[in-house]
Amino acid sequence: MGDNALVLGHRVSEWCGVAPVLEEDIALANVALDLIGQTQLWLGLAGEVEGEGRDADKLAFHRDVWDFRNVLLVEQPNGDFGQTMMRQFLFDAWHLAQLTALIDSSDKEISAIAEKSAKEVTYHLERSSDTVIGLGDGTEESHRRMQAALDLLWPYVGEMFLGDDVDAAMVEAGIAPEPESLRASYDQLVGDTLVAATLTKPEDDFAHKGGKSGARHSEHLGHMLTQMQWLQRAYPDATW
Amino acid sequence: MVKPSPHSRPAPAPVPGVVRDTAPRGAALAGKPTLETVWAWLSAIPDPEIPAISLTDLGIIRDVAWQGNSLVVTITPTYSGCPATSIINLDIEMALHGHGIEKLELKRQLSPPWTTEWMTDTGRAKLEAYGIAPPRPAGGPQHCPHCKSTAVERISQFGSTPCKAQWRCTECREPFDYFKCI
Incomplete structure (x- = not known):
């Protein structure tokens, strides 16, 4: 959860100052800010559970690509504005479902962070789905770009629903939901939105994987980290 | 400067009407102001980004209590990434230290999450x-x-x-x- 929020938060922040119009610039910066705030909560908790003295900053800035556990979708490049919003929508729809399930976590802290984050992500999803519909069902040009973005990003959706041994152990302990259990309602929500957006969902459900396990991130994450981490690497432990 | 641990366990939800201090309400001991007085001080601190309203107007101060000689102020963040949060903590510290509070602890409470209903x-x-x-x-x-x-x-x-x-x-x-x- 922390790495997903961190990587997407950083990606979205790359729009700050260069978004198509001022309102979108502000909205993207706000979404990025929420995600980075959530990152501090999740990675703070992760560091505490790990118990080796690493705080959220250490986990964010002192790890390399193979130690990140984010899904491949969030590290994909921004592309054009439509591609960014399609990525956001595909993630938000999963993110809200996951957070809503985590509110019932047997772990009180996970539940508290999820409850807080779900309020923010409800807003994110409202905006990204509105934008996907607006641009999909927009001009010929915006429709074409949104369909291209969907075709490009759809192969990264499946990974969000793949479980592993860690997931199974968490389900067992009542900490987190079975990833696959969120798929049906996700498909329903995304399907309805894409219909309203006049976009065609790709038929092939092939899914790239390897981000969540850390085994095989895409090339893009390393490039992103060189930007995100350079200051801490050049000047270790620098503070404001 | 006392900083809240960003990873501290959430404090239990405040129970309305329950005063944790053993001293009776309104009876200030020397050097230990009543909780009403502390609330009044807090209500005079403006929100750093919207100075028209105070921190208590915003409803983010969830609890004020004495634990021994230490004053514990429980704060809930509005948005998890709100940059005003650290300024708010600083403003509370400055104000309460200015009123002579020596031992102060700021606690972060995430649940129940802040709502505009407060x-x-x-x-x-x-x-x-x-x-x-x-x-x-x-x-x-x-x-x-x-x-x-x-x-x-x-x-x-x-x-x-x-x-x-x-x-x-x-x-x-x-x-x-x-x-x-x-």
Whole structure:
């Protein structure tokens, strides 16, 4: 959860100052800010559970690509504005479902962070789905770009629903939901939105994987980290 | 400077009407002000980003209690990434130290998450007078805070701070901030 929020938060922040119009610039910066705030909560908790003295900053800035556990979708490049919003929508729809399930976590802290984050992500999803519909069902040009973005990003959706041994152990302990259990309602929500957006969902459900396990991130994450981490690497432990 | 641990366990929810201090309410011991006095001090601290309202108007101070000789102030963040959070903590420390509080602990409480329902009526009135439409469960401003016209429309779900959205009045043509309802 922390790495997903961190990587997407950083990606979205790359729009700050260069978004198509001022309102979108502000909205993207706000979404990025929420995600980075959530990152501090999740990675703070992760560091505490790990118990080796690493705080959220250490986990964010002192790890390399193979130690990140984010899904491949969030590290994909921004592309054009439509591609960014399609990525956001595909993630938000999963993110809200996951957070809503985590509110019932047997772990009180996970539940508290999820409850807080779900309020923010409800807003994110409202905006990204509105934008996907607006641009999909927009001009010929915006429709074409949104369909291209969907075709490009759809192969990264499946990974969000793949479980592993860690997931199974968490389900067992009542900490987190079975990833696959969120798929049906996700498909329903995304399907309805894409219909309203006049976009065609790709038929092939092939899914790239390897981000969540850390085994095989895409090339893009390393490039992103060189930007995100350079200051801490050049000047270790620098503070404001 | 006392800083709240960013990873501290959430404090239990405050129980209304329960005073944790053993001293009777209103009876100030030397060097240990009553909780009412502390609340009054806190109500004089403006929100750093929307100085028209105070921290208590905003409803983010969840509890004030004495634990021995240490004053514990429990604060809930508005938005998890709100940059004002650290300034708010600093402002509380400065104000309470200025009133002679020596031992102070700031606790962060995430659950229950902050909701605009905790904003006081005074706070809502102050916001409106300042030109920011107060939050409403209906999901949008009641009217333009400038000319009171109900002919308003949304420009964007997000605004100049995490807690606000951008709206405009189609009557007086003025844009205005709306305090989002969460």
